[in-house]
Amino acid sequence: MSQSRREFLKSMLGTASFLSLAPAVPAFLQRAAWASPQDSSRGDSILVVLQLSGGNDGLNTVVPYADDAYGRNRDTLRLDARDVITLDTYLGLHPQLTSFKRLLDSSQLTIVQGVGYPRSDRDHDRAMNQWHTARPDELNCQTGWIGRAVDAQQGGSSSVPAAFVGPIEQPFALRAERSVVPSVRDLSDLIPAGGSAQAFGDPAVVAAGATTRSAGDNPLLATLQQATVTAQQMGAKVETVLSEGKSTAEYPSFTLAGQLQMVAQLIRAELGVRIFLVELGGGGIGGFDNHANQRDNHAALLRELSESIAAFCGDLERQNLLSRVLLMTFSEFGRTVTENGRRGTDHGAAAPVFLAGGGLRGGILGDHPSLTDLEQDALKFHIDYRRVYSTVLGQWLGYDADAILGARYETLDIV
Amino acid sequence: MLAIPQSQTERDSTGPSVRADSSIEVDPRWAWAEYQPDEKRPWNAVRAGHLLRRATFGASWDELEQAVAAGPRRTIDQLVHSPADLAQFEQTMSQDEEAVARASGIDSLRAWWLRRMIRSPHPLQEKMTLFWHSHFGVSNSRVNDSQLMLQHVQMLRLHALGSYRALLEAAAQDPAVLMSVGAERSPKSQPNEQFIRQLMEQYSVGPGHYGDEDVREAARAFTGWAVLRGQLRFLAHEHDAGPKKVLGKQGDWEAQDIVRIVLEQPTTPRLLARKLYRYLVSEADEPSDTLLEPLADMLAQQYDVGVVVETILRSNQFFSAAAYRRRVKSPVEFALGLVLAVAGDAPTQSMGNALAALGQNLYSPPTTGGWSGGPRWINPVTMIARQKLARAMLAEKGASDGALDPAEAARAKGCSTAREAAEWLLRLYVQDDLPEAVRTALLASVPDAALASSQDRVRAFAVEVVMLPEGQLS
Numbered sequence: 092m093s094q095s096r097r098e099f100l101k102s103m104l105g106t107a108s109f110l111s112l113a114p115a116v117p118a119f120l121q122r123a124a125w126a127s128p129q130d131s132s133r134g135d136s137i138l139v140v141l142q143l144s145g146g147n148d149g150l151n152t153v154v155p156y157a158d159d160a161y162g163r164n165r166d167t168l169r170l171d172a173r174d175v176i177t178l179d180t181y182l183g184l185h186p187q188l189t190s191f192k193r194l195l196d197s198s199q200l201t202i203v204q205g206v207g208y209p210r211s212d213r214d215h216d217r218a219m220n221q222w223h224t225a226r227p228d229e230l231n232c233q234t235g236w237i238g239r240a241v242d243a244q245q246g247g248s249s250s251v252p253a254a255f256v257g258p259i260e261q262p263f264a265l266r267a268e269r270s271v272v273p274s275v276r277d278l279s280d281l282i283p284a285g286g287s288a289q290a291f292g293d294p295a296v297v298a299a300g301a302t303t304r305s306a307g308d309n310p311l312l313a314t315l316q317q318a319t320v321t322a323q324q325m326g327a328k329v330e331t332v333l334s335e336g337k338s339t340a341e342y343p344s345f346t347l348a349g350q351l352q353m354v355a356q357l358i359r360a361e362l363g364v365r366i367f368l369v370e371l372g373g374g375g376i377g378g379f380d381n382h383a384n385q386r387d388n389h390a391a392l393l394r395e396l397s398e399s400i401a402a403f404c405g406d407l408e409r410q411n412l413l414s415r416v417l418l419m420t421f422s423e424f425g426r427t428v429t430e431n432g433r434r435g436t437d438h439g440a441a442a443p444v445f446l447a448g449g450g451l452r453g454g455i456l457g458d459h460p461s462l463t464d465l466e467q468d469a470l471k472f473h474i475d476y477r478r479v480y481s482t483v484l485g486q487w488l489g490y491d492a493d494a495i496l497g498a499r500y501e502t503l504d505i506v
Numbered sequence: 507m508l509a510i511p512q513s514q515t516e517r518d519s520t521g522p523s524v525r526a527d528s529s530i531e532v533d534p535r536w537a538w539a540e541y542q543p544d545e546k547r548p549w550n551a552v553r554a555g556h557l558l559r560r561a562t563f564g565a566s567w568d569e570l571e572q573a574v575a576a577g578p579r580r581t582i583d584q585l586v587h588s589p590a591d592l593a594q595f596e597q598t599m600s601q602d603e604e605a606v607a608r609a610s611g612i613d614s615l616r617a618w619w620l621r622r623m624i625r626s627p628h629p630l631q632e633k634m635t636l637f638w639h640s641h642f643g644v645s646n647s648r649v650n651d652s653q654l655m656l657q658h659v660q661m662l663r664l665h666a667l668g669s670y671r672a673l674l675e676a677a678a679q680d681p682a683v684l685m686s687v688g689a690e691r692s693p694k695s696q697p698n699e700q701f702i703r704q705l706m707e708q709y710s711v712g713p714g715h716y717g718d719e720d721v722r723e724a725a726r727a728f729t730g731w732a733v734l735r736g737q738l739r740f741l742a743h744e745h746d747a748g749p750k751k752v753l754g755k756q757g758d759w760e761a762q763d764i765v766r767i768v769l770e771q772p773t774t775p776r777l778l779a780r781k782l783y784r785y786l787v788s789e790a791d792e793p794s795d796t797l798l799e800p801l802a803d804m805l806a807q808q809y810d811v812g813v814v815v816e817t818i819l820r821s822n823q824f825f826s827a828a829a830y831r832r833r834v835k836s837p838v839e840f841a842l843g844l845v846l847a848v849a850g851d852a853p854t855q856s857m858g859n860a861l862a863a864l865g866q867n868l869y870s871p872p873t874t875g876g877w878s879g880g881p882r883w884i885n886p887v888t889m890i891a892r893q894k895l896a897r898a899m900l901a902e903k904g905a906s907d908g909a910l911d912p913a914e915a916a917r918a919k920g921c922s923t924a925r926e927a928a929e930w931l932l933r934l935y936v937q938d939d940l941p942e943a944v945r946t947a948l949l950a951s952v953p954d955a956a957l958a959s960s961q962d963r964v965r966a967f968a969v970e971v972v973m974l975p976e977g978q979l980s
Contacts, residue, residue: 231688231700233873248884269878271865273887283890284897285966291893292970293951296944303941304975311790311834314881315975322889362886 136415136450137358138483139351140237142262142370143396143422145378146215148389149442150428150470152188153202153459157181160462164429168386168436182459187394190401191445198453199404199413200445201505205460206479207441207472211424215380215438218423223263225477225496236480237366238267239495240488246363248314249321253366256350256357259373278329278353281362287326291319328360340406347371348399355406358416365488371396379422383433396420400447413449417487419479420445427468439469444479450487450506478503531794537823538800541578549578553825555937559980560786561585561819562629563839564846567919567934578820586667586816589627599625600660607652613858615652616868619659620854620861623838624845634666634815635659636838637785639868640876642677643708644686646869651682654736655869658682667812670778670805674709674765681733687874690733694746697725702764704874710768712777716753723750724767727759775805779814786818788832789880797823831979834883837864839980840892844899844972845906847934848915852899852906860895864888884978892978896969902961912968913961924960928952928967935971944974 151168155161156175175183176192184191194200208227212218221227225236234242237253244252255261255274265272275281283290291297297319304316333356340355342348347369354367372378372392381388400418407413425442441460460470481500485492493499543549554573558565562585565573573581599622606614626632639662646655658680665673677683684690684701692698702724706716730745731738750759755767768774779801783793795802804814818824835843838861845852858868865888871877898905900912908914915934916927928949932938938945952967953960971977 231874233875248881249886251885251887254887266872268873268875269882271883271885271888273885273891274863275887281887281890283893284969289966290890291973293947295947296951296970299941299943299947300975303943309790309831309979311832311881311979312975314884315834315978318884318886318889319973319975322886322893325886326890 134489136417136487136489137365137367138488139354139367139369139416139418140264141347141400141418141420142264142368142373143379143392143420144219144370144373145380145422146218146424146426146438147379147392147422147442148381148385148436148439149422149425150436150439151385151389152185152393153204153443154183154185155181155459155462156183158459158462160428164462166430167434168430178455182455185390185393187390188397190397194401194404194447195453198451199408199449200447201451201453202455203444203446203474203479203503203505204455204457205441205470205473206421206444206476207424207470207474208476209472211440211466211469211472213424213438213440213467213469215423218438220263222421222423222476223266225480229497233266234268235262235264235266236484236495237264237368238270238272240366240484240490241265241267241270241272243491243495248318251325251362251364253368254357254364255368256354257368257370259370262368262370265368275353275357278333278356281329281357282326282333283322287323287330290326291323297323325360325362328362329357332356332360340402340409342402342406343395343398345395345399347395348402351399351403352406355403355410355412358407358412359410381426381435382431382437383435385435400445404447404449408449415449417446417448417450417483419447419483421476421479425470428462428465428470429468437468440466441470441472444476446505452505456503456505474503475500532797532823532828534797534800537797537826538817538821540820541822541825543578547825550574551933551937552830552939553578554581556825556830557581557585557819559835559839559843560824560833562633562846563623564843566846566849568849570934570937578825582816582819585630585819586812588631592628592631595625595627603656604653607656610652612646612652612655612869613855615656616858617854619868620838620842620857623842624851624854630815631663631666634811635663637782638662638666638673640871640879641709641781642683642686643871643874643876644682645871645874648686648688649682651685651736654682654685659869665811667815668810670809670811671765671769673811674705674769675762677709678705678728678761678765679731679738681736681738684731684733684738689728692725692729692731693744694726694729697722697729697746699725701725701728705764705768708875710774710777711753711771712773715771715773720752724752724759724764726750727752727764728761731761769809772802772806775802775809778802778805782811782814782818784879786815787824787829789834790832791828831976833980834880835978835980836877836879836883837861837866837892838868840864840972840978841895841899844896844910848910848912850906850910850915852910856905857899860891864891864895889973893969893973896972897966900965900968900972902965911961911965913957913964916964917957922957923954924952924957924964925949925954927957927964931964931968931971935968936974936976940974940976 154170154175156170156172157180162169174186176188177183191200208221223235224232226232241252251273253265253272255265258276261274300316304312342352350369357364379392404413407416421444422442424439426436426439431437457474477496477500481492481496482502482505484490484495486502486506551570551574554570558573603618606618623632644658649655661676661680687700687704689698689701699721702721707713726746727750730741732741747758749756752759752764752767753771776798779798783798801814823829841857841861865883866877900910902908902911912931916930919930921927921930952963
């Protein structure tokens with residue numbers, strides 16, 4: 092539904108509809124739904140955040156091919172009606188996104204259009220810092236949005252609420268004040284040397300410790316005792332998943348696909364990790380930052396992106412896990428509407444965010460930003476990125492999004 | 507084989523009947539009075555091990571024995587006083603570090619700091635340098651200059667056991683400190699408040715004891731100070747020399763006056779005493795203001811940190827149950843403890859990476875609040891990573907190329923069977939102070955065979971011991 096139609100309906104229905112909806116469900120049923128294990132939005136839902144480093148050209152990803160202003164400004168990069176995968180008479184997908192089209196058709200993909208923030212910053216580091224901290228107004232913000240979500244959890248030393256999966260340095264989004272957020276390069280990182288069974292001593296040693304160490308005496312001893320048991324269990328779960336092999340799922344041979352496959356295995360292992368962060372583009376040269384000769388590089392990245400995500404969703408679906416998983420992409424900015432004379436584009440502003448998973452409404456959310464009403468040659472945003480964060484933190488994970496983001500943001504209709 | 511007193515008979519009497527439970531109030535005069543060994547609280551390997559874990563990065567068998575023989579007073583004398591060979595060590599080490607800072611990146615510099623921690627003839631100074639590193643929370647991820655980071659840590663080391671007043675004055679003029687909070691510029695027209703907020707919240711009076719107006723006024727006193735190309739400069743035309751009112755005091759305050767004023771506030775010595783207590787005594791409970799008052803009073807006199815650290819280390823409280831194993835070893839303490847227990851050496855470049863993965867990236871603390879430590883170091887993944895690190899370091903070959911081989915260390919101390927080696931390792935790593943059931947189960951898992959034929963088992967046993975909850979506590 093387009094933004095304007097949504098707004099129109101809202102204004103027609105007015106507040107009466109909200110009043111009529113709220114008390115419709117009896118309180119005891121609400122409580123039951125809350126506690127039900129089927130209620131996937133609480134307790135065992137999982138968020139996978141995928142960072143597209145370098146600034147993805149959203150305009151050539153979700154393409155307003157029928158817009159004259161688009162064709163005029165993209166001399167060499169232009170994708171016309173014959174090139175794109177048509178979504179409607181105005182929008183199409185980049186030709187490498189065939190898998191995204193399949194996901195869209197089965198309501199496993201939502202495209203959120205025009206996501207950004209006020210006074211867009213065109214510097215990579217500062218723009219990425221916006222998305223990572225989600226507290227741009229706080230000078231010198233020390234923590235990332237996911238790191239704060241981790242700090243806010245109650246599991247203490249026996250839980251790992253979030254993890255980075257990948258070989259590069261951890262993105263700042265995971266920076267926590269009071270927690271160590273792990274990086275996983277390989278599943279073997281989560282298996283103690285020599286195997287989990289004997290890693291912390293003979294089972295009799297661990298058992299003797301469990302019966303003799305009590306919290307009343309020394310809380311730190313009890314904490315370590317509990318963490319030892321949990322670590323051993325975690326190692327055993329990962330060993331089991333590894334021994335079962337890489338499932339029957341077919342993943343393409345992209346780096347991102349391998350990392351998402353690892354995430355799928357970690358989800359299957361049920362380690363209690365609620366948020367995974369994965370990255371595409373930052374390990375090599377430039378990533379999505381295509382100032383010159385953009386066409387082929389961008390196409391290759393979009394292919395890696397869509398094929399990898401589709402394989403991940405297919406794998407999880409076969410394992411009946413997809414309804415619990417939501418994947419969201421983000422990039423620090425979109426790119427300029429006009430080409431820069433080097434068959435490339437420069438740093439821009441608003442761009443689409445992709446959401447993939449089993450519990451989604453699917454479809455396209457919001458209108459495509461105008462190509463004539465621009466902010467320094469870049470698209471203007473109409474959905475603040477913190478509304479996306481608020482939605483995935485609050486509605487999807489059941490976390491206190493307002494506390495984590497430091498303010499209240501209107502959520503989006505995605506689930 | 508040399509014997510050290512075992513703690514079997516006094517497992518439940520490592521201190522007076524002090525509970526970690528803060529509802530039972532300890533008499534502060536007793537708490538900070540000097541510990542005198544007696545029948546109920548004898549000086550032994552357990553207490554010596556406790557002291558050396560806290561005041562150094564780890565102790566060898568010989569050092570444990572020397573401490574047991576020398577008694578607490580002489581052992582602490584040695585720990586707190588600069589040894590004669592410090593100047594020579596400092597000179598050589600600094601030259602190397604400066605060369606590394608110029609030529610290589612921060613990872614190499616990090617490796618050199620770890621090497622310094624292993625070899626320093628004055629480990630307490632190094633331990634306190636690490637305390638201040640966390641206190642100031644200056645990270646190279648903001649400063650992005652190895653030489654400025656080295657200068658910063660050299661400044662911390664110079665004052666590590668000295669005057670906090672001198673340290674804070676130096677910090678206020680340190681380019682790395684200013685850069686780390688985004689206070690490189692402070693023009694008269696728009697005073698930069700970042701350093702002042704950090705100064706008041708984390709270095710001195712503490713949250714709730716100052717207002718926005720104090721920050722605004724104090725920031726005016728720092729106008730004109732700027733960091734240009736890594737150098738501190740004073741731009742007189744950007745300085746606001748007018749009168750300011752800060753924390754109730756009115757005057758034409760300059761930057762150094764602000765430092766003096768925050769140090770005069772009664773909450774400043776309390777904040778510092780609380781941090782020192784957490785670092786040296788216990789992470790398991792929050793001490794009451796009453797308990798900290800004698801330490802805070804001492805600090806308020808001259809801000810002589812060395813005197814307060816010495817008082818803590820000599821105290822009844824320090825040698826009581828309220829302190830014993832009431833800290834979680836930081837990753838640095840965990841890894842260096844493995845090195846120093848066998849008086850060995852280890853390559854520190856890769857160790858620096860491993861410690862970063864465990865959450866303690868030297869030269870890059872996570873926030874300007876430093877490392878929060880305690881149970882925060884621990885989660886199932888860091889537990890597994892600690893196990894893997896210990897296993898790699900204590901292997902016959904590998905991360906440390908056998909230099910830390912516990913089976914070899916046991917053999918060198920005269921152990922001939924695997925069981926003897928296991929018993930010796932229990933005394934070395936945890937001074938044999940374990941719940942009896944755990945100790946029995948541990949030893950039962952070691953075959954009664956010749957050491958030469960069971961070296962792998964003994965090495966694995968050593969990892970199990972250092973991974974015990976008792977082995978991970980300090």
